[in-house]
Amino acid sequence: MSQLLTVALILGAIACSVNASYAGTWCSGTGYIVDPSNCNIYYQCSNGRYEKHHCPSGLNFNGRGFYCDWPANSPCENTVVMPPTTTTTTTQRPTTTTTTTQRPTTTTTTTQRPTTTTTTTQRPTTTTTTTQRPTTTTTTKPPTTRPPTSGTPLISHAEFQSAAATKGGNPTSDYYLGFIASLPKAQISTRREAILFLAHATWETVGFIYTKEVYCQTHLADCLRAYPNNAGGLPGRVYYGRGVMQLTWDYNYRGASSYLYGDDRLLQNPDVVGEDPAVGWATGAWYWYANVHTRSQTFGSTLKAINGALECEGGSHGQNRYLRFMHYKEILTRLGEPHPADDDGWCTAW
Numbered sequence: 001m002s003q004l005l006t007v008a009l010i011l012g013a014i015a016c017s018v019n020a021s022y023a024g025t026w027c028s029g030t031g032y033i034v035d036p037s038n039c040n041i042y043y044q045c046s047n048g049r050y051e052k053h054h055c056p057s058g059l060n061f062n063g064r065g066f067y068c069d070w071p072a073n074s075p076c077e078n079t080v081v082m083p084p085t086t087t088t089t090t091t092q093r094p095t096t097t098t099t100t101t102q103r104p105t106t107t108t109t110t111t112q113r114p115t116t117t118t119t120t121t122q123r124p125t126t127t128t129t130t131t132q133r134p135t136t137t138t139t140t141k142p143p144t145t146r147p148p149t150s151g152t153p154l155i156s157h158a159e160f161q162s163a164a165a166t167k168g169g170n171p172t173s174d175y176y177l178g179f180i181a182s183l184p185k186a187q188i189s190t191r192r193e194a195i196l197f198l199a200h201a202t203w204e205t206v207g208f209i210y211t212k213e214v215y216c217q218t219h220l221a222d223c224l225r226a227y228p229n230n231a232g233g234l235p236g237r238v239y240y241g242r243g244v245m246q247l248t249w250d251y252n253y254r255g256a257s258s259y260l261y262g263d264d265r266l267l268q269n270p271d272v273v274g275e276d277p278a279v280g281w282a283t284g285a286w287y288w289y290a291n292v293h294t295r296s297q298t299f300g301s302t303l304k305a306i307n308g309a310l311e312c313e314g315g316s317h318g319q320n321r322y323l324r325f326m327h328y329k330e331i332l333t334r335l336g337e338p339h340p341a342d343d344d345g346w347c348t349a350w
Contacts, residue, residue, distance in 0.1 A: 023052040034061050039074070153180055154194040155335075162334045163198050166327060169207020171277075178281035179244075185260075185285035186293060193296050195335060197288055199328040200306060201244040201281075212274035213241035213248075234267055242274035245284035245306070256286040299328050299340065300347035312347040321347065 027045035035041035035052075042061035043050040055061055055068035062074035155163075160176045179198065188194050205211050216223035216238065223240045233239055233250030241248045247256060250267065257266035260282050266272070272279050292305040303311060303324060310317040311324065325345030332339055 167207030171208040182281040182285035216240040243280035304347040
């Protein structure tokens, strides 16, 4: 008897012993068996028992590669196929991407194919530039145009000097230039509102003589306790009143710096607000636009937005409301403008 015939008889005996009732019988390892009567069916050893599986219609189980394949690539052979008993049988299978023209797609090919969604995670987002800047109290940004170089300004240089003189001041021309440049930043476009802005700045700085809070120049420790850094302020810096509107508190320095410069330079160096007239007026314009501009219908409403908790009726410095309103009317007289009614100066505490 030839050797080939002997092998055929042995395989035939095995095939007869594993007929269609093979599913559920005991096994070991991770072997596969092609169904003796239908090469579309195969059995896989799992947890000590053979489980029956079907290849998609028109395909045979390829006992050499352990996957469903075209009949031309997997001749129907009723054989017992026993791959190595490991759990990594899938790594022995040729990748489907190299033979897609020869075999149909199976459910396992998607796990071998790189997903296309990964390209979106590699692409830098374009919104980072907006999420890096600290938020301010403003909801919209006014135009950042420079003051006109021609035409009649809302307030002349002589009128500016006359307003400062009501408190004994005689500022340099830098203060006037800073004032004119600040008006567009504050969104001020009327002479009436420009006078309101100038009147409060003149009062806050005593005619632009004091652009830093006087008490804090000699009692810095007291001011550090009065203005604690609890909103981004830096160690060693004290955010007391500076500039034409006496900008106070670290959150206002942070907001003005972010709005005007897009960084934290005023948190780093708060003294520049009181030392550079252009910066002092720019921060005053930011505060006016953010907190006062939409409430500039009356003098009293602007005072309430600036220092209402202290100076409006019910505040600890309530007497200043009357004095500040009288000062405003004096400036109106000097600038040839009519006085408002007394109730224009009324305000109540927040």
